[in-house]
Amino acid sequence: MTAIDRIETLLDEQRSFPPPEGFRKQAHVSDPKVYEQAKKDREGYWADWARQLDWIKPWHKVLEWKPPHAKWFLGGKLNASANCLDRHVKAGRGDKVALIWEGEPGEVRRITYRELLGEVTRFANVLKGLDVKRGDRVAIYLPMVPEVAVAMLACARIGAPHTVVFGGFSADSLKDRINDNQAKVLITADGGYRRGSLVPLKVNADEALKDTPSVKHVVVLKRTGKDVEMRRGRDQWWHDLMKTAGDTCAPEAMDAEDPLYILYTSGTTGKPKGILHTTGGYLTQAYATTKWVFDLKDDDVFWCTADVGWVTGHTYVVYGPLALGVTEVMYEGAPDFPAKDRFWAICEKHGVTVFYTAPTAIRAFMKWGPDLPAKHSLKKLRLLGTVGEPINPEAWIWYHKNIGGERCPIVDTWWQTETGGIMITPLPGITTTKPGSATIPFPGIEAELLDGQGKVVPVGGGFLAITSPWPGMLRTIWGDDERYQQTYWSKWKNVYFAGDGAKRDADSYYWILGRVDDVLNVAGHRIGTMEVESALVDHPAVAEAAVVGKAHEMKGQALAAFVTLKEGKQPSDALREELKAHVAKKIGALARPDDVIFSADLPKTRSGKIMRRLLKDIAEGRTLGDTTTLADPAVVQRLKDQYEEKEG
Ligand code: WT7
DSSP states (O other): OOHHHHHHHHHHOOOOBOOOHHHHHHSSOOOTHHHHHHHHTHHHHHHHHHTTSOOSBOOSEEEEEETTEEEEEETOEEOHHIIIIIHHIIIIITTSEEEEEEOTTSOEEEEEHHHHHHHHHHHHHHHHHTTOOTTOOEEEEOOSSHHHHHHHHHHHHHTOOEEEOOTTBOHHHHHHHHHHHTOSEEEEESOEEETTEEEOHHHHHHHHHTTOTTOOEEEEEOSSOOOOOOOTTTEEEHHHHHHTOOSOOOOOOEETTSEEEEEEEOOSSSSOEEEEEESHHHHHHHHHHHHHHSOOOTTOEEEEOOOTTSHHHIIIIIIHHHHHTOEEEEEOSOTTSSSTTHHHHHHHHHTOOEEEEOHHHHHHHHHHOTHHHHTSOOTTOOEEEEESSOOOHHHHHHIIIIITTTTSOEEEEBOOGGGOSOOBOOOTTTOOBOTTOOBSBOTTOOEEEEOTTSOBOSSEEEEEEEOSOOTTOOOEETTOHHHHHHHHHSSSSSOEEEEEEEEEOTTOOEEEEEESSSEEEETTEEEEHHHHHHHHHTSTTEEEEEEEEEEETTTEEEEEEEEEEOTTOOOOHHHHHHHHHHHHHHTBGGGOOSEEEEOSOOOBBTTOOBOHHHHHHHHTTOOOOOOTTBSOHHHHHHHHHHHHHHHO
8 A cells, every 4th residue: 555545544544532431540550640740751751650660879960962862861770671570579579470472382381580680690691601791782582482482581681782683684684793893692582473484594604604793702502403513612502691690680780871782773874773772761661661662560471572673572472571570471473373263262271461563463364364363362461552564444344343352452452663662653542543543642752743943733644753852862962973863853843754654633642654765564563675776786797786665465565676687797686596596695584675677777866866756656566756847758658568578
């Protein structure tokens, strides 16, 4: 669906869903005055949240805003792992189950807060033994196993910022990320399970490690038992190191503004950006939003299906739920393995009460049909959430009906890697939801819709902007503050540019339309067109490439690549497949183009800029837009004819 089509369908959307009375009555928030209170004294409001955490030393100032740099809870000291673990154990909740983990092959592990603390403490000592000091970076390239949370929290315990790289990323992507932040240690596994086959994490890691001089030690978790090469003096097994690790390790007193982690995300140009999050503000927002948006109580079983390789996994698998002390489900594998009802089997088996997933998954469930969830008892579910991309109203209604049994509110949560936590969302006990709208900003968050000049658009379409600093905001781009200022703060003065287009209706509800830059959202994951173009041009047969997003039924957007070959190279189906595989190898399977279209020329303006808009029209089979600024209009027509021929 194009942005225009989307505005049109959304304009038609009239349905609304007030919170069910029963839900409202038991909710953490049932009185809309929280919005007013937060607005009246924003800093006091966030300080109240921060006080719900354990601080080693209190802060002396809530906010220092020297645009575009914010500091929150200045002078305060705390430790994120102590807040996620020690605090619950000390409060007598050590025997509460923190993680109910299910492996793809079917094994289940239940890990209490006390046990998790024990693992984290020992692993923190392992890291110290490998000479990891406060401030050193540690790279983590693991499957969705409890040890990924252990590794992250152990880093947090000793004050070493972690950088988690999604297991689906390639060796090259891993290498670039490690080199960008000079990680000293890499934590990986002998493999992971995905749809019944093995993901060769260690093989990829070895490939990356050929060119990552900063890495001195590699810790390898035995997950699959598959033989892997262990390099002497560099690689050691997780279980061997843990055998002798001490079981006390005092959490480091970290400054509220000390880095907690770096997580990479795609931008419009150049290499991925290392988004830097710090400790106090981030944890405060993670905690606050987990509590109010997901309305979690002591007896809830929360399941956020995101991989820890993405920010959703950082905030709503690790830091938010654990800081709150809830029981949560963690699942290693694919939703369709061994059958397409795996998620519903998991919900039933573990009694999931609050379920958070992505629209792309919901569209897949829709396609697989309502009989699959109907086979399972989903009676315990009481709240549903979505994140990652706009949810089409049909998918929302399907989710409401077939998963939520028409009784569960749905929270459509808008946020970004950069924002650290949820920004625009319903509060399930008070907000009347509308299918396709993320509704209004979380209390204490200030958003506006602006036009290019920075003028407020009260009702209508514009750019989504955040108008005051928030606790979980990124502090900078690792090693490139210039790019930080340029990307997020140069469009308007002292206002954060999110990069999304949106619409605001007469009730001041936001309807997020999608990216306005050259960033695509494929199955809820951001991919920069430039990154894919660079990967294509890296292939010896390719002279030039332009990548655009085209609407895709399941993935939201899919990639279409227009490629010009070097002199003497011939287009062929084999080369087309080779180029797709090349991108998957360079970046990861998630960036594999759906289409590769060979072309003698690419449509360019007279100044030589590739006109992606026209390519998108072609890829989506539309009549061509304005071609008057083209250097050679015939190029596009030829391309279009060729594309239509190929599509048949
Ligand atoms: C981009 C951020 C933050 C979690 C996962 C993605 C899109 C995110 C929504 C939503 C419409 C959404 C935006 C945003 N997005 N949530 N509820 N409705 N669009 O994190 O990779 O940093 O991507 O995802 O375009 O800018 P991310």
